[in-house]
Amino acid sequence: MRILSGIQPSGRPHLGNYYGAIRQYISLQSGNEPFYFIASYHALTAVQDSALLREYTIGVALDFLALGLDPAQATLFAQQDVPEVTELSWILSCVTPIGMLERAVSYKDKIAQGLSPNHGLFAYPVLQAADILIYLSDLVPVGQDQKQHIEMTRDIAAKFNQQFGDILVIPEPYILDSTAVVPGVDGRKMSKSYGNEIGIFDEGPALKKRVMSIVTDSISVTDPKDPETSTPFLLLRLLAAPDETAEWEIRYRAGGLGYGDVKKRLLQLVDETFAPYRERRRQLEREPDYVMDVLREGGKRARAVAQQVMHRVRDATGLPTTY
Ligand code: ADP
């Protein structure tokens, strides 16, 4: 099965990215044909500082590799190394109704946040559809917030196929219920744009400050509490073994539990779980040539697949390639 997903290089990765998406990338990489990429063209809709975009782009490659992405199993590449994707994006935009893009929640959200929108931001879902469709991907592991984008991709592919013949594969989203929406320190969805994230590679006092700042309610220590609505518990559940999670659940419901205790244990778990990855990332930072080689090789492999599909797409649309 061909798996595809991407993350924008727009800041440091957080626990929502890891549990909502990256962990699934890693678990799906063996026995499948995975393509994972750095969505730099997408990030350009917001990050318009060349040094920063370059730094973040390499940063995502380091993150993926440190977290266990194996370039021998998965094709890891940067979006701009397959420029054909922007060509497909144009072709797809010609079968995409404006109304569909106007209904995009991510676009409406960004406007609501006061961002003055550029055309790239509006066309973002079409480029995302091209990312997925150009590799004839079957499955797209993502968090819940990307569900609508995958639905739009499916609609766009169906419209293309209806008009030009059955070329594109209609992909399925792969969203795990248990990690679909990871909460941030303020209880809303964890997101870079809300500034409520706990970074995967945070450590020391910065990590402690983040975890201890998790917002909780003011129910007194002695009263019983509902774990399902408590951010420290919802985060702890992602990291703790099932037995331990069950014990905390009992303690919540019994009363007598202080949120400070849950936070302390959560801090310990985050610190321990990601310590080996932090170490691996530091090592990789000292091997920039290796990281560039991985991206170069991945880019070549991905581009070869994309070019084949584009030949068929061009032929089907009446744009035959003459070279
Ligand atoms: P952000 O909202 O912080 O900008 P991205 O848009 O870069 O995150 O998301 C990258 C991937 O991580 C996507 O697949 C997205 O669905 C997933 N993801 C992001 N935040 C969360 C979250 N809080 N819970 C679950 N998945 C998430």
Ligand code: TRP
């Ligand atoms: N929009 C995705 C995000 O913000 C990133 C992305 C771009 C993507 N192209 C993709 C995800 C293709 C999955 C498949 O997280």
